[in-house]
Amino acid sequence: MVPELRRRHRLIWQIGALVLILGFCGAVWVLPKPGFSASLVQQPHVVFPQVLTTKKVDEFSFVLRGNLQGEKQLEVTIQKPLTIPSAQIYWQNNFIGSLGSKGVQLFLLPKELVQKGDHVLEMRSALDQSAFQKITFTLRVQIILPYNGTVKKNTMIAS
Amino acid sequence: MLIFSLLQLIFFPNITPETLIIRATGTLAFLMLQFILCIGPLARLESRFLPLLYNRRHLGVATFLIGAVHGVFNIVQFHALGNIDPILSVFASNVHYTSLQDFPFQVLGFFALIILFLMAATSHDFWLKNLHPKIWKTLHMCVYGAYFLLVFHVMLGVVHLEQSFGWIGVVGAGVLILVFLHLWSAFLEKSRLTEQMTKPQGTDGYYLLGYVDEIPENRAKMVFLGGENIAVFRYEGKISAVNNVCRHQHGPIGEGKIVDGCITCPWHGYQYLPGNGQSPPPFTEKLETYDVKIVDRQVWVNPTPYPEGTERAPTVI
Numbered sequence: 001m002v003p004e005l006r007r008r009h010r011l012i013w014q015i016g017a018l019v020l021i022l023g024f025c026g027a028v029w030v031l032p033k034p035g036f037s038a039s040l041v042q043q044p045h046v047v048f049p050q051v052l053t054t055k056k057v058d059e060f061s062f063v064l065r066g067n068l069q070g071e072k073q074l075e076v077t078i079q080k081p082l083t084i085p086s087a088q089i090y091w092q093n094n095f096i097g098s099l100g101s102k103g104v105q106l107f108l109l110p111k112e113l114v115q116k117g118d119h120v121l122e123m124r125s126a127l128d129q130s131a132f133q134k135i136t137f138t139l140r141v142q143i144i145l146p147y148n149g150t151v152k153k154n155t156m157i158a159s
Numbered sequence: 160m161l162i163f164s165l166l167q168l169i170f171f172p173n174i175t176p177e178t179l180i181i182r183a184t185g186t187l188a189f190l191m192l193q194f195i196l197c198i199g200p201l202a203r204l205e206s207r208f209l210p211l212l213y214n215r216r217h218l219g220v221a222t223f224l225i226g227a228v229h230g231v232f233n234i235v236q237f238h239a240l241g242n243i244d245p246i247l248s249v250f251a252s253n254v255h256y257t258s259l260q261d262f263p264f265q266v267l268g269f270f271a272l273i274i275l276f277l278m279a280a281t282s283h284d285f286w287l288k289n290l291h292p293k294i295w296k297t298l299h300m301c302v303y304g305a306y307f308l309l310v311f312h313v314m315l316g317v318v319h320l321e322q323s324f325g326w327i328g329v330v331g332a333g334v335l336i337l338v339f340l341h342l343w344s345a346f347l348e349k350s351r352l353t354e355q356m357t358k359p360q361g362t363d364g365y366y367l368l369g370y371v372d373e374i375p376e377n378r379a380k381m382v383f384l385g386g387e388n389i390a391v392f393r394y395e396g397k398i399s400a401v402n403n404v405c406r407h408q409h410g411p412i413g414e415g416k417i418v419d420g421c422i423t424c425p426w427h428g429y430q431y432l433p434g435n436g437q438s439p440p441p442f443t444e445k446l447e448t449y450d451v452k453i454v455d456r457q458v459w460v461n462p463t464p465y466p467e468g469t470e471r472a473p474t475v476i
Contacts, residue, residue, distance in 0.1 A: 027314035085252035
């Protein structure tokens with residue numbers, strides 16, 4: 001091997017040693033914890049108890065859920081693998097998360113995006129942002145009257 | 160691969176044939192590349208590994224073929240059933256390019272496979288002759304880039320999916336061994352070169368190489384003098400000096416040995432006659448030759464080269 005080639009090899013491996021060791025340590029550092037998926041990091045782990053409405057469109061099932069604190073949650077069930085390589089979900093034109101593979105996924109809906117009236121949910125391809133599924137949820141306020149006749153709480157219901 | 164497949168069947172009895180093929184070929188290709196990259200420094204550190212150099216090119220092509228099986232099965236299994244082009248899907252199915260944790264590791268494997276393909280496709284001497292040797296060598300040094308990509312492909316792929324400390328240990332040990340071997344052999348080489356630069360010079364333009372007995376029979380001692388890379392061979396009671404750079408791929412002639420009366424390059428077996436530096440007919444490659452003299456069993460070399468293929472009578476010991 002000519003000295004010039006030797007010098008190139010030496011330089012490559014000096015830089016390579018640094019890159020490989022730093023990269024290796026970085027990859028170990030960000031190793032996911034068991035049972036935790038980073039792609040679902042924004043998604044809640046607790047299923048809210050109250051079912052506000054359910055919808056089924058093609059291979060998707062949607063359940064809009066709520067809890068006693070008035071928070072809302074969207075449960076999406078994908079019954080067969082998506083043909084879109086990377087799909088995102090939008091609520092009222094706001095990105096709320098990426099859709100994973102087949103299965104049940106939960107998305108927390110920001111309070112300011114869940115008001116009385118119609119709400120549009122769109123599923124878009126991450127590649128060209130084209131919507132391949134569009135569903136409308138209508139929310140209205142229902143007043144629950146307990147037995148003593150006094151107004152206890154305004155509860156949002158959906159259809 | 161058979162052992163790996165059997166272990167997979169034992170530990171994952173429900174594994175599908177496609178997944179088994181993907182895992183087995185991916186593991187084998189990575190291990191083979193790791194081994195191939197160890198051959199160069201090992202051969203420089205220990206001459207017993209020199210025969211491996213002859214087969215490095217074939218191993219490289221085999222590695223590409225096994226890696227290609229891994230890649231094709233992956234693309235078919237994970238990307239061929241969507242509504243976009245499978246190759247495009249490799250790049251679009253995971254778009255977390257700014258996240259180290261979720262980085263699309265398949266893309267890294269894809270580019271590594273492209274590099275291995277280019278190397279395998281141009282591995283024949285036809286391409287060495289038709290591409291400029293410098294371009295050819297640069298292209299083939301991209302194998303280091305392919306290895307770096309594959310380390311991260313494995314780390315961000317299988318290690319993150321399996322979350323296995325065993326895999327981390329295997330990959331980490333491989334990386335450390337390879338980095339150590341390359342840097343250590345480079346360090347020794349540099350030390351040797353520095354030592355050669357300070358060889359004592361006689362008044363007649365000759366430099367002292369050392370004693371005759373320091374050169375093993377049918378082997379050479381290499382020296383870098385006056386900008387000339389020289390290999391001094393001892394054979395049949397004689398000493399001859401030729402240029403140390405093989406005309407084929409710039410391999411280190413002096414790390415080879417004399418076989419059937421011909422200096423044989425350790426890389427791909429190109430041969431030259433020690434007395435005149437010419438390849439035996441019908442081959443046409445030629446090396447520069449140098450004058451050598453022996454005084455009190457000390458070998459002296461004159462680094463002024465004679466034109467390629469010039470006959471110089473060997474110095475009798």
